Amino acid sequence: MDDQNASSVKRPRNAPRGLASADQFLSTDRCLELHRIMVRARKMEERMIKMSKSGEGIFWIGGPGEEAINACLGLQAKRGEGPAFDYFHLHYRCSAVMVALGMEPLDSIRQMANVVTDPFSRGRNFPSHFSRRAWNVLPVSSVIGIQWIKAPGTALVQKRHGGDGVSIVVGGDAGTAEGDFQSCLIWSTRPQNELPVLMVVLNNGGGISTTHCSQHSCNNIVDRAKPFGIEGEIVDGNDPVASWHAVERGMKVCRTERRPYMIEANTSRLYGHSSSSGAPRTNDPDCIELFERRLIAAGLIDESTIQTIHDQTRDEIEAAVAQAVREAKPVPGDEHLFAYAPNPDDPTYPDDYTGLP
Ligand SMILES: Cc1ncc(C[n+]2csc(CCOP(=O)(O)OP(=O)(O)O)c2C)c(N)n1
Numbered sequence: 001m002d003d004q005n006a007s008s009v010k011r012p013r014n015a016p017r018g019l020a021s022a023d024q025f026l027s028t029d030r031c032l033e034l035h036r037i038m039v040r041a042r043k044m045e046e047r048m049i050k051m052s053k054s055g056e057g058i059f060w061i062g063g064p065g066e067e068a069i070n071a072c073l074g075l076q077a078k079r080g081e082g083p084a085f086d087y088f089h090l091h092y093r094c095s096a097v098m099v100a101l102g103m104e105p106l107d108s109i110r111q112m113a114n115v116v117t118d119p120f121s122r123g124r125n126f127p128s129h130f131s132r133r134a135w136n137v138l139p140v141s142s143v144i145g146i147q148w149i150k151a152p153g154t155a156l157v158q159k160r161h162g163g164d165g166v167s168i169v170v171g172g173d174a175g176t177a178e179g180d181f182q183s184c185l186i187w188s189t190r191p192q193n194e195l196p197v198l199m200v201v202l203n204n205g206g207g208i209s210t211t212h213c214s215q216h217s218c219n220n221i222v223d224r225a226k227p228f229g230i231e232g233e234i235v236d237g238n239d240p241v242a243s244w245h246a247v248e249r250g251m252k253v254c255r256t257e258r259r260p261y262m263i264e265a266n267t268s269r270l271y272g273h274s275s276s277s278g279a280p281r282t283n284d285p286d287c288i289e290l291f292e293r294r295l296i297a298a299g300l301i302d303e304s305t306i307q308t309i310h311d312q313t314r315d316e317i318e319a320a321v322a323q324a325v326r327e328a329k330p331v332p333g334d335e336h337l338f339a340y341a342p343n344p345d346d347p348t349y350p351d352d353y354t355g356l357p
Contacts, residue, residue, distance in 0.1 A: 019298055021241035028300050034075070034240045035295065036309060038067040038288050041096035043313045044105040045271075047321055048112045048127055052275040056325050057112040060275040062128045063093030065268030066202050068287040069237035072247045073168060073200065074100025079135050083161035087136040087154040089147035089169040092128040093202060094140070097170070101135055106320040115327040122338070123330045145178030147171060148199075152187035155195035155260075164255040170200045174207030176221050189228045194259035198250050199225070201262070202237060204269040204284075208277070222264040230260050237265025238287040 018027040026034075045064045051057035063070060074097040077086040090097060095108060111118040112127040120131045120139075131139035138150060151169035158165040169184065188195045201221045205212050218224055222232040231253060235246035243265060250261040268284035295301045342351045 019241050019294055019300065021236075021239050021245075024241055024245040026241045026244055030244070031240070031291075031295060031300060034068070034071050034244070035288075035291055035301075037071040037075070037096060037100045038240070038291065039309055039313050040105060040316075041067050041071070041099045042288055043310070043317045044099070044108055044320075045095060047317045048109065049271060049275065049279045051109075051112050051321065052279070056321065057127070058114065060112065060127055060279060061092050061273070062271075063095045065270035065284055065287065066093045066204065066237065067096040068240040068291065069200070069202065069235070069243040069247070069263075069265040069267065070094050070096035070170075071100045072240060072243045073097050073170070076244075076247050076251055077101065077168065078165065081134050081136060083154070083158045083165055084163045085136050085165050087138065087151070087158070087165070087167040089138055089151045089154070089167065090130060090140050091144070091147060091171050091175070091202075092126070092140055092142065093172070093204075094130070094170055095128055098130050098132075098137070101137075103130075103132075104320070105317055106324060109317070109320045109324045110327065113321075113324040113327070114329060115324055116330050116334070117324070117327045122334070124335065144175040145171060145180040147180075148175075148178070148184035149180040149187070151197050151199075152184055152195050155188065155197045156193075159193075159195055159258055164196075166196045166198050166251060166254040168198045168200065170202060172207070173201055173203040173205070173212050173221055174210060174215065176201060176224070177215060181224075185225060185228045185230065188260040189230060196254040196258045197260040198247075198254045199230075199232075199260060199262040200250075201264045202267045203264055204267045206269075208273045220264055222262050225260075225262040230262050232262030232264065234264045234266065237267040238285050238290060240287070240291055 018025050019031050042064055045062040048062060049060050052060035079101050107119050111120050114123040116123050121129060126142055129140040130137050147169050148171060151167045155167035158167060188197045203221060220234055222234055225232045233246055236242050246263050250263050253261040270282055270284055270286060271279040292306055296303060344350050
Protein backbone atom coordinates (compact mmCIF):
# COMPACT_ATOMS: atom_id res chain seq x y z
CA MET A 1 0.00 0.00 0.00
CA ASP A 2 1.37 3.41 -0.76
CA ASP A 3 1.76 5.95 2.01
CA GLN A 4 -0.76 8.34 0.58
CA ASN A 5 -3.50 5.74 0.62
CA ALA A 6 -2.45 4.52 4.04
CA SER A 7 -2.72 7.97 5.56
CA SER A 8 -6.10 8.61 3.95
CA VAL A 9 -7.66 5.86 6.11
CA LYS A 10 -9.45 7.66 8.96
CA ARG A 11 -9.64 5.91 12.30
CA PRO A 12 -12.23 6.80 14.93
CA ARG A 13 -10.89 8.39 18.12
CA ASN A 14 -10.11 6.00 20.99
CA ALA A 15 -10.23 3.02 18.64
CA PRO A 16 -8.86 -0.21 20.11
CA ARG A 17 -5.40 -1.08 18.93
CA GLY A 18 -6.27 -4.10 16.83
CA LEU A 19 -8.29 -7.28 16.31
CA ALA A 20 -8.07 -10.61 18.10
CA SER A 21 -8.82 -14.16 16.93
CA ALA A 22 -8.76 -16.44 19.98
CA ASP A 23 -5.56 -15.34 21.75
CA GLN A 24 -3.95 -14.00 18.58
CA PHE A 25 -3.79 -10.26 18.07
CA LEU A 26 -3.12 -8.06 15.07
CA SER A 27 -2.52 -4.32 15.27
CA THR A 28 -4.92 -1.83 13.71
CA ASP A 29 -2.33 -0.65 11.20
CA ARG A 30 -1.63 -4.19 10.04
CA CYS A 31 -5.35 -5.00 9.80
CA LEU A 32 -5.99 -1.92 7.68
CA GLU A 33 -3.00 -2.65 5.49
CA LEU A 34 -4.27 -6.20 4.91
CA HIS A 35 -7.78 -4.95 4.23
CA ARG A 36 -6.55 -2.52 1.58
CA ILE A 37 -4.53 -5.25 -0.18
CA MET A 38 -7.48 -7.63 -0.11
CA VAL A 39 -9.82 -5.02 -1.59
CA ARG A 40 -7.32 -4.13 -4.33
CA ALA A 41 -6.89 -7.77 -5.30
CA ARG A 42 -10.65 -8.39 -5.22
CA LYS A 43 -11.64 -5.35 -7.28
CA MET A 44 -8.94 -6.22 -9.79
CA GLU A 45 -10.21 -9.78 -10.13
CA GLU A 46 -13.87 -8.81 -10.32
CA ARG A 47 -13.07 -6.39 -13.13
CA MET A 48 -11.08 -9.13 -14.85
CA ILE A 49 -14.13 -11.40 -14.71
CA LYS A 50 -16.08 -8.64 -16.46
CA MET A 51 -13.30 -8.38 -19.04
CA SER A 52 -13.69 -12.07 -19.80
CA LYS A 53 -17.39 -11.53 -20.47
CA SER A 54 -17.15 -8.24 -22.37
CA GLY A 55 -14.54 -9.22 -24.94
CA GLU A 56 -11.79 -7.11 -23.29
CA GLY A 57 -10.23 -10.47 -22.40
CA ILE A 58 -10.74 -14.11 -23.32
CA PHE A 59 -10.51 -16.32 -20.26
CA TRP A 60 -10.43 -15.64 -16.53
CA ILE A 61 -9.12 -17.62 -13.59
CA GLY A 62 -8.07 -16.14 -10.27
CA GLY A 63 -8.39 -15.90 -6.53
CA PRO A 64 -11.48 -14.07 -5.19
CA GLY A 65 -12.21 -15.60 -1.78
CA GLU A 66 -8.60 -16.52 -1.09
CA GLU A 67 -7.25 -13.01 -0.41
CA ALA A 68 -6.83 -13.18 3.37
CA ILE A 69 -4.19 -15.90 3.65
CA ASN A 70 -2.54 -14.83 0.39
CA ALA A 71 -2.14 -11.22 1.57
CA CYS A 72 -0.54 -12.49 4.80
CA LEU A 73 1.93 -14.58 2.80
CA GLY A 74 2.98 -11.70 0.57
CA LEU A 75 3.37 -9.22 3.41
CA GLN A 76 5.54 -11.49 5.55
CA ALA A 77 7.83 -12.65 2.78
CA LYS A 78 11.37 -11.43 2.16
CA ARG A 79 11.10 -9.95 -1.32
CA GLY A 80 14.16 -9.90 -3.56
CA GLU A 81 16.18 -11.79 -6.14
CA GLY A 82 18.40 -14.79 -5.42
CA PRO A 83 18.72 -17.39 -2.66
CA ALA A 84 19.04 -14.90 0.20
CA PHE A 85 15.37 -14.05 -0.42
CA ASP A 86 12.16 -16.06 -0.47
CA TYR A 87 11.11 -17.97 -3.58
CA PHE A 88 7.47 -18.17 -4.66
CA HIS A 89 5.97 -21.23 -6.33
CA LEU A 90 2.43 -19.96 -6.66
CA HIS A 91 -0.73 -21.13 -8.36
CA TYR A 92 -3.35 -19.19 -10.26
CA ARG A 93 -5.34 -18.06 -7.19
CA CYS A 94 -2.52 -16.03 -5.65
CA SER A 95 -3.13 -12.51 -6.90
CA ALA A 96 -3.28 -11.15 -3.34
CA VAL A 97 0.27 -12.46 -2.74
CA MET A 98 1.40 -10.40 -5.71
CA VAL A 99 -0.52 -7.29 -4.66
CA ALA A 100 0.95 -7.61 -1.16
CA LEU A 101 4.42 -7.89 -2.67
CA GLY A 102 3.84 -4.63 -4.53
CA MET A 103 2.43 -5.65 -7.91
CA GLU A 104 0.39 -2.93 -9.58
CA PRO A 105 -3.05 -4.24 -10.65
CA LEU A 106 -2.25 -2.89 -14.12
CA ASP A 107 0.30 -5.69 -14.54
CA SER A 108 -2.28 -8.40 -14.02
CA ILE A 109 -4.86 -6.59 -16.11
CA ARG A 110 -2.35 -6.39 -18.98
CA GLN A 111 -2.00 -10.17 -18.88
CA MET A 112 -5.79 -10.45 -18.81
CA ALA A 113 -5.99 -8.21 -21.89
CA ASN A 114 -3.22 -10.25 -23.59
CA VAL A 115 -1.18 -7.19 -24.54
CA VAL A 116 2.59 -7.21 -25.15
CA THR A 117 3.18 -4.97 -22.13
CA ASP A 118 2.10 -7.87 -19.86
CA PRO A 119 5.26 -8.18 -17.75
CA PHE A 120 4.71 -11.85 -16.95
CA SER A 121 4.22 -13.39 -20.40
CA ARG A 122 4.04 -10.66 -23.07
CA GLY A 123 0.34 -11.32 -23.48
CA ARG A 124 0.74 -15.01 -24.17
CA ASN A 125 -0.44 -16.74 -21.01
CA PHE A 126 -3.67 -17.05 -19.04
CA PRO A 127 -4.41 -14.40 -16.40
CA SER A 128 -2.98 -14.88 -12.90
CA HIS A 129 0.00 -16.73 -14.37
CA PHE A 130 2.58 -14.55 -12.67
CA SER A 131 6.33 -14.55 -13.10
CA ARG A 132 8.84 -12.02 -11.81
CA ARG A 133 12.55 -12.69 -11.60
CA ALA A 134 13.31 -9.65 -9.42
CA TRP A 135 11.01 -11.02 -6.69
CA ASN A 136 11.89 -14.74 -7.10
CA VAL A 137 8.39 -15.46 -8.43
CA LEU A 138 8.76 -18.53 -10.63
CA PRO A 139 6.32 -18.81 -13.53
CA VAL A 140 2.88 -20.04 -12.50
CA SER A 141 1.96 -23.13 -14.48
CA SER A 142 -1.52 -24.07 -15.63
CA VAL A 143 -0.40 -27.68 -15.33
CA ILE A 144 -1.48 -28.06 -11.73
CA GLY A 145 0.80 -29.47 -9.06
CA ILE A 146 4.20 -29.01 -10.66
CA GLN A 147 5.08 -26.17 -8.32
CA TRP A 148 5.30 -28.72 -5.50
CA ILE A 149 8.34 -30.43 -6.97
CA LYS A 150 10.11 -27.20 -7.94
CA ALA A 151 10.00 -25.80 -4.41
CA PRO A 152 12.48 -28.29 -2.86
CA GLY A 153 14.89 -27.32 -5.66
CA THR A 154 15.05 -23.66 -4.70
CA ALA A 155 14.98 -24.60 -1.01
CA LEU A 156 18.04 -26.81 -1.50
CA VAL A 157 19.86 -23.86 -3.08
CA GLN A 158 18.77 -21.68 -0.16
CA LYS A 159 19.97 -24.18 2.40
CA ARG A 160 23.36 -24.47 0.73
CA HIS A 161 23.59 -20.71 0.34
CA GLY A 162 22.97 -20.02 4.03
CA GLY A 163 20.77 -17.27 5.44
CA ASP A 164 17.08 -17.53 6.18
CA GLY A 165 15.42 -17.56 2.75
CA VAL A 166 12.34 -19.76 2.46
CA SER A 167 10.70 -21.43 -0.55
CA ILE A 168 6.96 -20.79 -0.38
CA VAL A 169 4.78 -23.16 -2.38
CA VAL A 170 1.03 -22.71 -2.73
CA GLY A 171 -1.50 -25.04 -4.35
CA GLY A 172 -5.12 -26.12 -4.20
CA ASP A 173 -6.47 -29.17 -2.39
CA ALA A 174 -7.21 -31.17 -5.54
CA GLY A 175 -3.72 -30.57 -6.89
CA THR A 176 -2.29 -32.41 -3.87
CA ALA A 177 -3.49 -35.64 -5.53
CA GLU A 178 -0.63 -35.26 -8.00
CA GLY A 179 2.57 -37.22 -7.36
CA ASP A 180 4.46 -33.93 -7.34
CA PHE A 181 2.94 -33.13 -3.95
CA GLN A 182 4.23 -36.40 -2.55
CA SER A 183 7.63 -35.72 -4.10
CA CYS A 184 7.71 -32.38 -2.30
CA LEU A 185 7.11 -34.14 1.02
CA ILE A 186 9.86 -36.67 0.30
CA TRP A 187 12.49 -34.23 -0.96
CA SER A 188 11.85 -31.74 1.83
CA THR A 189 12.45 -34.30 4.57
CA ARG A 190 15.47 -36.39 3.57
CA PRO A 191 17.38 -37.25 6.76
CA GLN A 192 20.02 -34.59 7.49
CA ASN A 193 18.71 -32.73 4.43
CA GLU A 194 15.46 -31.14 5.59
CA LEU A 195 14.57 -28.11 3.52
CA PRO A 196 12.98 -24.73 4.33
CA VAL A 197 9.80 -25.22 2.32
CA LEU A 198 6.65 -23.45 3.52
CA MET A 199 3.86 -25.56 2.00
CA VAL A 200 0.50 -23.83 1.80
CA VAL A 201 -2.56 -25.76 0.67
CA LEU A 202 -5.53 -23.55 -0.11
CA ASN A 203 -8.44 -25.87 0.56
CA ASN A 204 -11.50 -24.36 -1.08
CA GLY A 205 -13.32 -27.68 -0.90
CA GLY A 206 -12.75 -29.07 -4.36
CA GLY A 207 -11.16 -29.15 -7.78
CA ILE A 208 -13.00 -27.93 -10.87
CA SER A 209 -16.11 -29.94 -10.00
CA THR A 210 -14.91 -32.78 -7.76
CA THR A 211 -15.50 -32.31 -4.05
CA HIS A 212 -12.67 -32.71 -1.59
CA CYS A 213 -14.46 -35.51 0.30
CA SER A 214 -14.97 -37.57 -2.87
CA GLN A 215 -11.23 -37.59 -3.65
CA HIS A 216 -9.25 -37.68 -0.40
CA SER A 217 -9.65 -40.47 2.13
CA CYS A 218 -7.83 -38.52 4.84
CA ASN A 219 -9.81 -35.91 6.73
CA ASN A 220 -7.27 -33.17 6.23
CA ILE A 221 -4.52 -32.60 3.69
CA VAL A 222 -2.18 -31.64 6.50
CA ASP A 223 -2.48 -35.20 7.87
CA ARG A 224 -0.47 -36.37 4.87
CA ALA A 225 2.51 -34.37 6.10
CA LYS A 226 2.55 -36.11 9.49
CA PRO A 227 4.24 -39.42 8.47
CA PHE A 228 7.09 -37.29 7.13
CA GLY A 229 7.47 -35.52 10.45
CA ILE A 230 6.40 -32.22 8.91
CA GLU A 231 4.91 -29.87 11.44
CA GLY A 232 1.73 -28.18 10.31
CA GLU A 233 -1.63 -26.72 11.12
CA ILE A 234 -5.08 -26.00 9.77
CA VAL A 235 -6.20 -22.40 9.73
CA ASP A 236 -9.32 -20.48 8.78
CA GLY A 237 -7.93 -18.93 5.61
CA ASN A 238 -10.82 -16.46 5.57
CA ASP A 239 -9.62 -14.93 8.85
CA PRO A 240 -6.72 -12.55 8.22
CA VAL A 241 -5.77 -12.44 11.91
CA ALA A 242 -5.54 -16.22 12.31
CA SER A 243 -3.89 -16.52 8.89
CA TRP A 244 -1.28 -13.92 9.78
CA HIS A 245 -0.22 -15.91 12.83
CA ALA A 246 -0.22 -19.26 11.02
CA VAL A 247 2.06 -17.79 8.35
CA GLU A 248 4.25 -16.22 11.01
CA ARG A 249 4.64 -19.56 12.80
CA GLY A 250 5.36 -21.41 9.57
CA MET A 251 7.90 -18.90 8.37
CA LYS A 252 9.64 -18.92 11.72
CA VAL A 253 10.12 -22.70 11.61
CA CYS A 254 11.38 -22.60 8.01
CA ARG A 255 13.65 -19.58 8.54
CA THR A 256 15.23 -20.54 11.82
CA GLU A 257 15.16 -24.35 11.83
CA ARG A 258 15.66 -24.83 8.06
CA ARG A 259 12.96 -27.48 7.81
CA PRO A 260 9.49 -27.62 6.20
CA TYR A 261 6.12 -26.58 7.58
CA MET A 262 2.63 -27.06 6.18
CA ILE A 263 -0.39 -24.80 6.44
CA GLU A 264 -3.79 -25.97 5.27
CA ALA A 265 -5.97 -22.90 4.90
CA ASN A 266 -9.71 -23.30 4.49
CA THR A 267 -10.78 -20.77 1.91
CA SER A 268 -13.67 -19.89 -0.40
CA ARG A 269 -14.07 -19.97 -4.16
CA LEU A 270 -16.32 -16.98 -4.70
CA TYR A 271 -16.71 -17.14 -8.48
CA GLY A 272 -16.53 -20.83 -9.29
CA HIS A 273 -13.55 -22.33 -11.01
CA SER A 274 -13.01 -19.97 -13.94
CA SER A 275 -14.84 -18.12 -16.71
CA SER A 276 -15.28 -21.52 -18.39
CA SER A 277 -17.84 -22.37 -15.71
CA GLY A 278 -19.40 -18.92 -16.05
CA ALA A 279 -17.71 -17.47 -12.94
CA PRO A 280 -21.03 -17.21 -11.06
CA ARG A 281 -20.95 -15.66 -7.59
CA THR A 282 -21.30 -18.38 -4.94
CA ASN A 283 -22.62 -18.19 -1.39
CA ASP A 284 -19.29 -19.16 0.18
CA PRO A 285 -18.16 -16.98 3.09
CA ASP A 286 -16.51 -13.81 1.83
CA CYS A 287 -13.29 -12.97 3.71
CA ILE A 288 -13.54 -9.25 2.91
CA GLU A 289 -17.15 -8.87 4.05
CA LEU A 290 -16.38 -10.79 7.24
CA PHE A 291 -13.24 -8.73 7.90
CA GLU A 292 -15.04 -5.43 7.32
CA ARG A 293 -17.79 -6.39 9.75
CA ARG A 294 -15.16 -7.15 12.41
CA LEU A 295 -13.22 -3.96 11.73
CA ILE A 296 -16.37 -1.86 12.04
CA ALA A 297 -17.59 -3.70 15.16
CA ALA A 298 -14.22 -3.14 16.80
CA GLY A 299 -14.30 0.55 15.89
CA LEU A 300 -11.16 0.34 13.76
CA ILE A 301 -12.80 1.85 10.70
CA ASP A 302 -16.23 3.19 9.74
CA GLU A 303 -18.52 2.35 6.86
CA SER A 304 -17.96 5.55 4.96
CA THR A 305 -14.17 5.07 5.02
CA ILE A 306 -14.61 1.53 3.74
CA GLN A 307 -16.81 2.91 0.96
CA THR A 308 -14.11 5.46 0.09
CA ILE A 309 -11.49 2.70 -0.11
CA HIS A 310 -13.76 0.70 -2.43
CA ASP A 311 -14.49 3.74 -4.61
CA GLN A 312 -10.83 4.76 -4.89
CA THR A 313 -9.81 1.21 -5.72
CA ARG A 314 -12.54 0.88 -8.34
CA ASP A 315 -11.29 4.09 -10.00
CA GLU A 316 -7.71 2.80 -9.96
CA ILE A 317 -8.77 -0.46 -11.58
CA GLU A 318 -10.94 1.25 -14.21
CA ALA A 319 -8.00 3.47 -15.19
CA ALA A 320 -5.77 0.38 -15.47
CA VAL A 321 -8.29 -1.39 -17.74
CA ALA A 322 -8.67 1.73 -19.90
CA GLN A 323 -4.90 1.86 -20.32
CA ALA A 324 -4.33 -1.88 -20.91
CA VAL A 325 -6.96 -2.28 -23.61
CA ARG A 326 -5.35 0.52 -25.66
CA GLU A 327 -1.96 -1.23 -25.69
CA ALA A 328 -0.56 -3.38 -28.49
CA LYS A 329 -1.37 -7.06 -28.86
CA PRO A 330 1.29 -9.61 -29.85
CA VAL A 331 1.73 -9.92 -33.62
CA PRO A 332 1.89 -13.15 -35.65
CA GLY A 333 5.37 -14.65 -35.35
CA ASP A 334 5.89 -13.08 -31.91
CA GLU A 335 5.14 -16.41 -30.30
CA HIS A 336 8.48 -17.77 -31.51
CA LEU A 337 10.48 -15.15 -29.62
CA PHE A 338 11.93 -15.47 -26.13
CA ALA A 339 10.76 -19.03 -25.62
CA TYR A 340 14.24 -20.12 -24.51
CA ALA A 341 16.90 -18.18 -22.63
CA PRO A 342 20.17 -17.56 -24.47
CA ASN A 343 22.73 -20.17 -23.43
CA PRO A 344 26.42 -19.53 -24.23
CA ASP A 345 27.17 -23.17 -23.30
CA ASP A 346 25.00 -24.40 -26.16
CA PRO A 347 27.41 -24.72 -29.14
CA THR A 348 24.61 -25.02 -31.72
CA TYR A 349 22.32 -22.19 -30.62
CA PRO A 350 24.21 -19.98 -28.16
CA ASP A 351 21.53 -17.32 -28.55
CA ASP A 352 17.83 -17.78 -28.19
CA TYR A 353 17.38 -19.98 -31.25
CA THR A 354 13.70 -19.19 -31.52
CA GLY A 355 14.79 -15.73 -32.64
CA LEU A 356 16.73 -17.18 -35.62
CA PRO A 357 15.14 -17.23 -39.08
C1 LIG B 1 -1.95 -31.88 -14.48
C2 LIG B 1 -3.30 -31.23 -14.64
N1 LIG B 1 -4.41 -31.99 -14.48
C3 LIG B 1 -5.62 -31.43 -14.61
C4 LIG B 1 -5.74 -30.10 -14.92
C5 LIG B 1 -7.10 -29.47 -15.06
N2 LIG B 1 -7.36 -28.64 -13.87
C6 LIG B 1 -7.14 -27.33 -13.87
S1 LIG B 1 -7.51 -26.62 -12.42
C7 LIG B 1 -8.00 -28.09 -11.77
C8 LIG B 1 -8.55 -28.17 -10.38
C9 LIG B 1 -7.54 -27.81 -9.37
O1 LIG B 1 -8.14 -27.82 -8.12
P1 LIG B 1 -7.33 -27.39 -6.84
O2 LIG B 1 -5.94 -27.89 -6.92
O3 LIG B 1 -8.12 -27.76 -5.64
O4 LIG B 1 -7.24 -25.81 -6.99
P2 LIG B 1 -8.45 -24.79 -7.08
O5 LIG B 1 -8.67 -24.54 -8.56
O6 LIG B 1 -9.64 -25.37 -6.40
O7 LIG B 1 -7.96 -23.58 -6.40
C10 LIG B 1 -7.85 -29.12 -12.68
C11 LIG B 1 -8.22 -30.52 -12.43
C12 LIG B 1 -4.55 -29.35 -15.09
N3 LIG B 1 -4.59 -28.04 -15.36
N4 LIG B 1 -3.35 -29.93 -14.92
